[in-house]
Amino acid sequence: MPTPGRRVTLRDIADAAGVSIMTVSNVVNDNRARVSPETIDRVRRIAAELGYVPRASARSLAARSSRLIGLLMPAAGEDGLMIGPHNVAVVDQIERELRKGGYHLLLRGITDFDEVTEALRSWSLDGAILLGFLDEEVDRLTADAVGAVRVLAIDSYSANPLTAGARSDDFTGARLAARHLLDLGHRSVVFAGPSFSSVGVVHQRFEGFRQAFADVGVEWDDRLVATVGATTHAEGLALGRRLLVDHPETTAVFATADILAIGVVEGLLFDGASVPDDVSVVGFDNLDLCEYVTPKLTTVAQDIAGKAITAVRMLLDSVETGELATAAVTTAVRLVRRESTAPVSR
Structure with a gap:
């Protein structure tokens, strides 16, 4: 029940x-094609009991609603969208959730972030989702640009109040991964991922990875x-092949994405190292691929479906009410232990 x-x-x-x-939304806006008569009656009765009064602005927006939601993602010029397995899973779930609600998804690749404003103004969108952009870029969006x-x-x-959305608990996830490796006796653990800024x-x-070391009073060597260059299997493969040359003391690796971790494992195996006997490897995402590779990948599971569903619901809430979300929603993570990690052997 709503607060009085x-x-x-x-x-x-x-x-x-x-x-x-x-x-x-379909019931109150008289879009009845997808709703049974029984559900219509129940929704109307409950709306009346709760004292629901649609805002005039919301009614006006509903009357002009296009039922279109834009999904904007970075594109590497003519090389196509920058869409790895994680984002594929997110896009799939977004489309399903929108389709269930009678909305249509329009996908647009963005080669320069300034194109976001053009995309928002060119289409008759009810809303738009940004996926895969740097926070420094998201910070630049203004009310004038969004309209x-x-x-x-x-x-x-x-911190842009125009764009509050959904994300996984990245800090806790990495902390769990590093603590798992520490509990197995590893101390020379490489942090592998793309370059990053302070946000x-x-x-x-x-930060979560480093916190795990601080938690147990172990100093981590920041040279590790x-x-x-990118979160891809090819980059992971190249890293795995040079890892023990660049860091011969390494006994474990935490990679910031499963696709990168799987490449690292393959690179290590290619050059004669054993996983996990010589080097343990942990990823992040819990993609289906983790079960298909050998050894099966220990990883941090994020609720990709839940994150996407939460994002769609937040966006449609905002579309319906005309109000911005007050804060981002963080979804939980957990560690999934498989075959790519073992107690330190050297």
Whole structure:
């Protein structure tokens, strides 16, 4: 039940009726094709009981609604979208959730962040999702650039109030991974990932990784950072092949993404090292691929589906109410132990 004195929202009605926010939106806006008569009656009854009053601005927006949501992602020029396995899974879940609510997804690659404003103004969008951009770029979005389009960023730590979205608990995830390796006796642990600044997903994972060492009073050698050009299997493979040359003392690696970790494992094996007997490897994401490789990959599981569903619901809430989300939502993570980690042997 809503707090006394607070305006009743579609989410309040949806929670009370046991249906989705999109279903409630369809009922109150007379889009009945996807809703059964019984559900229509129940939603209307609960809306009346809760005292729901649609805002005039929301009614106006609904009347002009295009049912279109834009998904904007970085593109590397003519090489196509920068979309790895993690983002593929996110996009898949976003499309499913929007389709269930009667919305359509438009995908657009962005080669220069200034194109975001053009994309928002060129399409008749109800809302837009940003996926894969640097927080420094998200910070640049202004109210003038966004206009009337509601915008949400996934996996962002930007403080921009226009873009609050959904992300995983990156700090805790990396902390769990490093603590797992520390508990196995590893001390010379390489942190492998793309270059990062003082904000963002990789920065959070780096800070969580270091915190695990501080937790147990072990000093970590900050020279054990291995930077790659991109989060890809090819970059991981190259890193794995040079790892024991660049860092011969290494007994374990934490990679900031599964696809990178899988490449590291392959590179180590290619050059004669044994995983996990010589080097243990931990990833982050818990993609299906972790079960298909040999050895099966120990990793940090993030709730990719839950994160995407949360993002869509937050965005559609904002579209319906005309109000911005007040804060980002962080989804939980957990460590999944498999075959790529073992007690230190040297």
